[in-house]
Amino acid sequence: MESPSFLPSSSPVPVGPPLLNWAGNYRYSTTRLAQADTTEQVREAVRATDQLKVLGSRHCFNGIADSTQQLLALGAAEQSISLDADARTVTVPASITYGQLALYLHSRGFALHNLASLPHISVAGACATATHGSGIGHGNLATAVRAMEMVLASGEIWGLSQENDGDEFRGAIVHLGALG
Ligand SMILES: Cc1cc2nc3c(=O)[nH]c(=O)nc-3n(C[C@H](O)[C@H](O)[C@H](O)COP(=O)(O)OP(=O)(O)OC[C@H]3O[C@@H](n4cnc5c(N)ncnc54)[C@H](O)[C@@H]3O)c2cc1C
Numbered sequence: 001m002e003s004p005s006f007l008p009s010s011s012p013v014p015v016g017p018p019l020l021n022w023a024g025n026y027r028y029s030t031t032r033l034a035q036a037d038t039t040e041q042v043r044e045a046v047r048a049t050d051q052l053k054v055l056g057s058r059h060c061f062n063g064i065a066d067s068t069q070q071l072l073a074l075g076a077a078e079q080s081i082s083l084d085a086d087a088r089t090v091t092v093p094a095s096i097t098y099g100q101l102a103l104y105l106h107s108r109g110f111a112l113h114n115l116a117s118l119p120h121i122s123v124a125g126a127c128a129t130a131t132h133g134s135g136i137g138h139g140n141l142a143t144a145v146r147a148m149e150m151v152l153a154s155g156e157i158w159g160l161s162q163e164n165d166g167d168e169f170r171g172a173i174v175h176l177g178a179l180g
Contacts, residue, residue: 019071021058029068037075043155045072054180056125057097059118064129064177074124083108089146094124098141114138130174142173150179 017031033055036042046052053067054074065071074095081104082091088110092101098112099119105111114133116126125131127142147161150172160169172179 021061021065023059023061026061026063026066028066028071029063030071032069033071033073035073035075039151039157042072042074042151043157045070046151046153047155053177054094054124056095056122056128057120059121060125060129065125083110085110092123095122097122098126112141113144114141116141124180127173128175128177128180130176140174142170145173148173 019028019031019033020026021028034045036045049070051067052070052072053065054072055065058065074093080093081096081101083105084090085108090101090105090110097120098115101123102112102115102119114135116131116133121131123141127145130140130142132140145162147159147163148169149157149159152158160172162169165172
């Protein structure tokens with residue numbers, strides 16, 4: 001597995017409190033924001049609270065990322081990415097941004113089928129909201145996802161794939177704040 005060199009974020013979000021979204025027009029209901037840099041830290045955070053929402057790059061302009069109890073940000077410390085050129089798939093951490101991913105793929109002769117207007121939104125956040133690019137013949141960004149892993153409330157890791165899990169998979173990818 002290669003270690004990519006990532007661009008620094010070109011879109012800093014406001015530093016709280018109060019905790020605001022990127023545009024500054026939505027105020028989250030708690031300032032309790034934890035940071036998880038490893039999968040183990042995500043599992044610990046999930047086990048430690050009854051209700052929690054994960055924040056991506058905070059570009060969403062409504063309350064679907066909000067929680068009154070606990071917010072969790074995923075750090076970059078353990079970001080790793082791996083490309084399977086034969087299968088034409090890439091495995092990425094949820095918090096990677098499309099700007100980072102696009103550069104990584106481009107340097108290896110690959111590209112995504114579509115992109116949104118902003119490079120600094122996270123893959124998990126963009127897919128969760130059915131973020132789209134341009135062209136009626138291209139699916140939204142979530143349609144490029146073949147498989148995903150998520151941390152359940154119990155702390156267990158659950159895998160879902162487009163091939164095996166049909167509607168369950170599609171509902172988990174575009175979850176609109178119902179998960180995470
Ligand atoms: C200026 C601007 C331009 C935009 N342009 C476009 C566009 O061109 N096309 C388009 O379709 N949309 C566009 N959007 C909408 C944007 O793509 C969405 O708001 C998207 O959710 C942003 O991703 P995020 O990483 O900021 O997610 P956030 O706003 O942080 O979170 C969104 C949802 O994803 C969930 N989530 C985030 N990370 C995780 C995770 N690791 N695990 C589980 N759930 C997670 C959150 O809990 C929340 O429910 C735009 C928004 C803005 C403000």
